[in-house]
Amino acid sequence: MPHPASDLSAVRRPIAHAQGLPNAHYTDAGVFEEEKQALLFSQWAGLAAQADVPEPGDAVPMSFLGVPLLLIRDKQGQVRVFQNTCRHRGMILVEEPRKIEGAIRCPYHSWCYATDGRLVSTPHVGGPGQNTHDGIDRATLGLIEVRSHLWFGVVWINLSGDAPAFEIAMSGLLARWAEFDHPLFHGGAESRFQLEVDCNWKLAVENYCESYHLPWVHPGLNSYSRLEDHYHIEQPGEYSGQGTMVYRQIRNENGDVFPDFTGLSDKWDTAAEYVAAYPNVLLGVHRDHAFAIILVPDSVGHTTEHVHLFYTRPATDEGLRARNAQQWKTVFEEDIFVVQGMQRGRLAPGFDGGRFSPAMDGPTHLFHDWVAGKIETHRARPRAAE
Template sequence: MTAPLTDLSHVRRPVSEAQGLPNPHYIDSQVYNEEKHAVLFSSWSGLAVAADVPEIGDAVPLTFVGMPLLVIRDKSNTVRVFQNTCRHRGMILVEEPRKIEGAIRCPYHSWCYSTEGRLVSTPHVGGPGQNTHESIDRDLLGLIEVPSHIWRDVIWINIDGTALPFEDANADLIARWAEFDKPLYHGGADSAFQLEVECNWKLAVENYCESYHLPWVHPGLNSYSRLEDHYHIEKQDSYSGQGTLVYRQLKAADGQVFADFEDVGEKWNEAAEYITVYPNVLLGVHRDHAFAIVLVPKSTERTVENIHLYYATPKTNDAMRAANTEQWKLVFEEDIFVVEGMQKGRHSPNFDGGRFSAVMDSPTHCFHAWIAGKIENYRATAQAAE
């Protein structure tokens, strides 16, 4: 029997007794690889947003935890995710974002695939001038498609195909935000930005889940949406985060505001919610705009945050939209020194995962307990197979 890489027995205890995930879960390459399979590949993980491929034929190559993927909007206007690998000799198909006008052509031997993933052309495969061969069944050699789903414009993927259907896995949150089940309009180029942070991806989640740090890290935000105005949001094994009862709309000098999402209830006049959908997507909803942050793990100690802002109407005031982006960018940048500081702290060999405030840290503990449960299930399955 192979010994487990880490002891997680203390993580799933009640929050008042629990310790956090041990150091190796932030700095060790073996544990990072284990989490890749146990957590990121087995769940509905965020990859990108549909706004990244706005038009038919748009194709964007991405790498998710080492796996080369291709996001494409096919000729029927469906967003698909494929492994970005030719079925012939494993060549990468698309190296840079581009428009696919006809077929996806492998640059090595010119095998071609439709935007729906079918293998449609195999030139000279049977010899010069012979484009077919009995040993090559095109119907069996299409691109390998990764199960995907779009919700709130996020492209969610389940790489190993074992997760429940997305609507079942996230039914509780979908119902919670049913009032926001309206069209989302991406704000465009000035409503998307990227932050690179020197930390493990989980620390970005942990920081987003809680409001405890507001008075010290976000003094501007805390000046009107105070710590005491916030509440916890927790759904075991699914999501956690925070909400505020005091949301202040952005106003232009002439009093103009963004249009509200149609028919949102009175609760949202001044409320807003910020939730992490496990494992790696941070979502925010307000009466007049929303955002999605897709965390892309790059290594044990490096994460890219892709941030996108959305509105209730396709046209918004340019200056207001830019100001809103800058406002949120400032808030998210204020968190960088915290998550990077915690990452440095995980190199202290005697740090034991830390303790939680039973009152203030329960959304973070909820996330840790979910991670630990996913890993323990993965280990049990691996052990049974030995």
């Protein structure tokens, strides 16, 4: 049953009359479970970076909202996502990141799976020394594969299996950033970091969407890329965010910059854009690098932000990459007190979800409206089936 405090009609009003999502959507464990299904399992959600499994045989176990998953690059070089569970008795197959040299072997009864998920060995399943049995059809007992798609250096998954094709679901963003349809090269160890934040994951999305807070939360950034240099980015049902007409390239002590993406239009000489791809991936594009922040909702009040920076070539200046990563880490860390403060503020029973500035909060309101619409659709499904 939906939480009694989660009436969403006020959220879906036009922005001048709308209220934000009720407190329960940030503090209530039951609503968190409902949103898990409505917002994260049923959509194309970000799981990890392709660079987490760079070589064939690389395997990384991970949990996504409690579901045990195995990210693997199979022996043919294809990135796949499987449920990290043996089809025999449900044992976890891989406990730590490692290279799969032969097969994925279950530590319980030694059933073995190829890196493409096929069940290839079932020792003693028919009795001692008998490795087959008529009742065990290996062809139907491969690992359960999770629907996945690779784009922008990110491994996207659809756990429910019934979302529209990624190219349809993200068609607006694919078209908007078609100029950046080039290979992205992960910057390496110094170009990845994570931030642990005591807030509901949606607050990280909401804050990222808008530029309204720049003068007060990011005074260094705002000193050259000012609030008035920014514009809204709004695509109902898919993404929202902000752009700036003033992007300043980072330089090393010799004045060198990162090489640009090829074939960009003149707009990108000075512009940059920052978009929240619903539900949980925050993306940024610039003429010379890009980044992805994958928000992992660990619980109703805690989120891990996995940050990855990408470049136009595999080998760029290591010191400059490290400097760029530190610059972005500083900016993202400046947001932590804000999202954690909003999380604590949601414990105030009289807070009604807040208001939106029609001039400044359009991207954030769009995200709230998307959340409310998906939840309403999710709630309607059981009744339709009755």
